[in-house]
Amino acid sequence: MSELAERSGTPVPTIKYYLREGLLPPGEAAGATRSRYVAAHVDRLRLIRALVEVAGLRLDQVRDILAAIDDSTDRAHAIGAAHRLLSPAPPHPPTTAAQSRVAALLSERGWLPEPTSSHAVALAAALDRLDAAGLTLSETALAEYADAAGRIASTDLAGVGGTAAAATAHAVVGTLLVEPVLLALRRLAQEDLARRRLGD
Amino acid sequence: MSELAERSGTPVPTIKYYLREGLLPPGEAAGATRSRYVAAHVDRLRLIRALVEVAGLRLDQVRDILAAIDDSTDRAHAIGAAHRLLSPAPPHPPTTAAQSRVAALLSERGWLPEPTSSHAVALAAALDRLDAAGLTLSETALAEYADAAGRIASTDLAGVGGTAAAATAHAVVGTLLVEPVLLALRRLAQEDLARRRLGD
Numbered sequence: 001m002s003e004l005a006e007r008s009g010t011p012v013p014t015i016k017y018y019l020r021e022g023l024l025p026p027g028e029a030a031g032a033t034r035s036r037y038v039a040a041h042v043d044r045l046r047l048i049r050a051l052v053e054v055a056g057l058r059l060d061q062v063r064d065i066l067a068a069i070d071d072s073t074d075r076a077h078a079i080g081a082a083h084r085l086l087s088p089a090p091p092h093p094p095t096t097a098a099q100s101r102v103a104a105l106l107s108e109r110g111w112l113p114e115p116t117s118s119h120a121v122a123l124a125a126a127l128d129r130l131d132a133a134g135l136t137l138s139e140t141a142l143a144e145y146a147d148a149a150g151r152i153a154s155t156d157l158a159g160v161g162g163t164a165a166a167a168t169a170h171a172v173v174g175t176l177l178v179e180p181v182l183l184a185l186r187r188l189a190q191e192d193l194a195r196r197r198l199g200d
Numbered sequence: 201m202s203e204l205a206e207r208s209g210t211p212v213p214t215i216k217y218y219l220r221e222g223l224l225p226p227g228e229a230a231g232a233t234r235s236r237y238v239a240a241h242v243d244r245l246r247l248i249r250a251l252v253e254v255a256g257l258r259l260d261q262v263r264d265i266l267a268a269i270d271d272s273t274d275r276a277h278a279i280g281a282a283h284r285l286l287s288p289a290p291p292h293p294p295t296t297a298a299q300s301r302v303a304a305l306l307s308e309r310g311w312l313p314e315p316t317s318s319h320a321v322a323l324a325a326a327l328d329r330l331d332a333a334g335l336t337l338s339e340t341a342l343a344e345y346a347d348a349a350g351r352i353a354s355t356d357l358a359g360v361g362g363t364a365a366a367a368t369a370h371a372v373v374g375t376l377l378v379e380p381v382l383l384a385l386r387r388l389a390q391e392d393l394a395r396r397r398l399g400d
Binding site: 009043046047049050106109110111112113117119120122123125126127129130132133134135137141142144145146147148149150151152153154155156157158173174175177178179180181182183184185186187188189190191192193194195196197 | 243246306313317323330346349351355358374377379383385387395
């Protein structure tokens with residue numbers, strides 16, 4: 001276990017806690033006081049830590065995501081199930097107008113998310129908030145953002161391969177961990193453009 | 201004031217609170233118990249509410265951003281100042297390797313953010329977290345993300361015009377309010393791609 005702690009960068013008491021909570025499968029017995037851990041344990045530990053420390057998820061949510069990954073043989077379905085847990089319902093349901101706008105966008109692009117996609121609801125709620133702030137997004141801007149999002153998603157999924165569990169873990173953690181990269185890049189690009197175009 | 205409350209969708213007690221706190225300038229006196237409010241008051245109220253409700257900022261942070269907007273005649277500088285307040289320093293300083301990687305990226309693209317840009321630090325910290333999770337971003341992926349961020353920033357700034365204060369308010373609030381739109385679009389695109397490419 002001390003070797004597992006070293007290789008995963010996780011303290012032994014934390015590993016014991018995850019074992020007790022059933023988040024980490026036990027190692028194969030290799031004597032009275034020793035267990036054998038394999039590379040899958042290291043991967044699983046990294047995944048748990050990323051979900052807790054980066055995504056800020058509670059342990060019960062981490063357990064749900066791990067269950068979706070473990071139970072699924074269909075990678076696309078597992079990614080959808082995990083994403084749903086990461087996009088909670090907005091405090092107010094979106095307006096019918098915003099929902100129609102999102103439905104039209106998905107239909108135009110031939111995007112086929114899960115019928116109950118929480119992201120479609122989150123998108124409609126975000127459009128409502130822009131309207132409320134007097135900053136309604138034009139159809140042109142929304143289409144350009146959707147184009148950019150499509151390219152980003154292609155990059156996201158380019159590296160996904162391997163077993164269903166590994167691919168799903170990669171996609172889920174990658175989605176979360178890459179978000180701050182994208183937001184920082186956008187702000188850097190904005191500041192540069194603002195300086196060039198607007199600097200007085 | 202009741203008209204202002206109605207037009208801005210903000211309750212009267214909240215408006216009085218913002219007036220007392222100096223976030224909202226007083227209206228022009230129009231009699232003993234009446235004040236005249238103009239369109240700028242409605243805009244300012246919408247901006248304050250967006251910063252509080254969407255960005256989740258504290259009132260002292262909102263005051264700092266409003267001061268940057270009001271004090272600035274240089275729109276690019278005001279945008280940079282406001283953004284810095286929105287990107288707090290990461291809990292751990294990024295590694296030298298990640299900082300060099302970010303410096304190389306900025307230099308290759310000719311991106312010229314403020315020398316002390318908090319976004320460059322945030323980007324380096326985000327790259328470190330990916331490394332720690334065993335999901336190091338390839339140079340290809342980072343370049344593709346930067347391309348997409350550049351296109352998004354062009355869309356962001358396309359609608360920015362008018363006075364320095366209006367342009368800055370638009371850019372700052374737009375940055376924050378559009379983030380959930382982009383993240384939701386990315387997840388929708390991911391789910392669609394995952395279903396098409398990986399669905400078993």
